[in-house]
Structures are given as structure tokens and as C-alpha cells.
Amino acid sequence: MIKSNGRYRKYVSELEKLIIHDLEMKIKQVNCNRKQYYELLTGIQWGAKENYQLCANTSETETKKISSVLSEYAQNWFRRKEY
Numbered sequence: 001m002i003k004s005n006g007r008y009r010k011y012v013s014e015l016e017k018l019i020i021h022d023l024e025m026k027i028k029q030v031n032c033n034r035k036q037y038y039e040l041l042t043g044i045q046w047g048a049k050e051n052y053q054l055c056a057n058t059s060e061t062e063t064k065k066i067s068s069v070l071s072e073y074a075q076n077w078f079r080r081k082e083y
Helices: 006-042 063-079
Strands: none
Touching: none
């Protein structure tokens, strides 16, 4: 129960920060493990630009607006005889 006095709000705020911090740390650990596993199995550096067929910066546009273009690219790429 959260009451309107500042002590409870401060406690909830600190608890939320702790939970968010714990989640961020867990995500970093999972990504680190994923990177190590990938590099061990493939011998390829995780995240190296040479390992990608397409990179798209979607920070300046809505994903819905470019999804059809990306979908068409992916379909054409997978239709190739060699890959």
C-alpha cells in the first residue's frame, strides 16, 4: 500500500530504481554470455559489422514505415541460391 506521505513514495522510488538496476545487470550478463557462446562456436567477433547483411538505423523513423522495405529486402536475400 502506497500512502501519500513522502516516506512511502521515497521507498517505492528507491525500490523501483533497485529493480531496474537489477534488471539492467541481468540483461548485461545474458548478453555477455550470449557473446561468449557465439564467439566460441563460430570464431567470429560478436557485433562486428562484417557479420551483418543489412544494418538499418530506425531511430529517426517509425518502424512501421520501413517494415515493408526491410521485409522485401529480407525476402530477396533469402531467395538467393547462395547464402
